[in-house]
Amino acid sequence: xALTVAQxxxxxxxxxxxxxxxxxxxxxTWQAFTTLRKAGAxxxxxxxxxxxxxxxxxxxxxxxxxxxxxxxxxxxxxxxVSIPDLPDVEKIHAILRYSALPGASRHHWGSDLDVYxxxxxxxxxxxxxxxxxxxxxxxxxxxxxxxxxxxxEGSAAQFYRPYASDRGGxxxxxxxxSYRPLAGECxxxxxxxxxxxxxxxxxxxxxxxxxxxxxxxFQRYIEE
Numbered sequence: 001x002a003l004t005v006a007q008x009x010x011x012x013x014x015x016x017x018x019x020x021x022x023x024x025x026x027x028x029t030w031q032a033f034t035t036l037r038k039a040g041a042x043x044x045x046x047x048x049x050x051x052x053x054x055x056x057x058x059x060x061x062x063x064x065x066x067x068x069x070x071x072x073x074x075x076x077x078x079x080x081v082s083i084p085d086l087p088d089v090e091k092i093h094a095i096l097r098y099s100a101l102p103g104a105s106r107h108h109w110g111s112d113l114d115v116y117x118x119x120x121x122x123x124x125x126x127x128x129x130x131x132x133x134x135x136x137x138x139x140x141x142x143x144x145x146x147x148x149x150x151x152x153e154g155s156a157a158q159f160y161r162p163y164a165s166d167r168g169g170x171x172x173x174x175x176x177x178s179y180r181p182l183a184g185e186c187x188x189x190x191x192x193x194x195x196x197x198x199x200x201x202x203x204x205x206x207x208x209x210x211x212x213x214x215x216x217x218f219q220r221y222i223e224e
Contacts, residue, residue, distance in 0.1 A: 002185060003185075007108070008190060008194065009190075010058075010102070010198075011103075017030055020049060025053060026111065029182060032179050033047075033113065036159060045117045045143050046117055047117065049115055050113075050129060053107060054105060054108065055108070056198065059099075059100060064205045066095045067091060068205055073098075073099075078131065083095075088206055097171050101195065101221070102199065103199055103202075104221075114173075116133075117142070120143065160178055160180055161177060162176065162178045170221055192214055195218070
């Protein structure tokens, strides 16, 4: 399906189907996830979605909260970053390491989701989505070892990991899966001009610096 510009940048959710306690994905992505979940269940995993579709407004709230120091920002070791103490350009890069720019999040598309294994944790477990959870020795290590094998064999219902390696931009996020048929259509259509237009009327913190840095941001954090 070809998303409209508003859908592509998270300002409209008419392409989204909500299920599983309000999680949103496109219908096609839901169908693929159901296939992957059934395969996982046969191996003893209870594959669940921690986050699916996120709107522009939601991503903007996350961004502003982090840029103002009201929401936690962590480094690659999971240690807190003191955002108020950083120069503005460094604030931007610290946030972008784990959080997308509003209008440029893959979660806008309905093709991307963050997953975990509900069978591996007690009901009161506080999910964090941090590297330690998905490491080989982590609580979700077995799930991700299985997912690695499925992806390598081409048996993951066309899901892949867009952040499987550190290329100097977004940190490795093993919990983040992307449905290739839809994401593959969206990637070349998301341009700096579209993102800039989406941000033009948004009350976003660090707006001037973001505008200046957008070409570098796009190359480091958005282009695949």
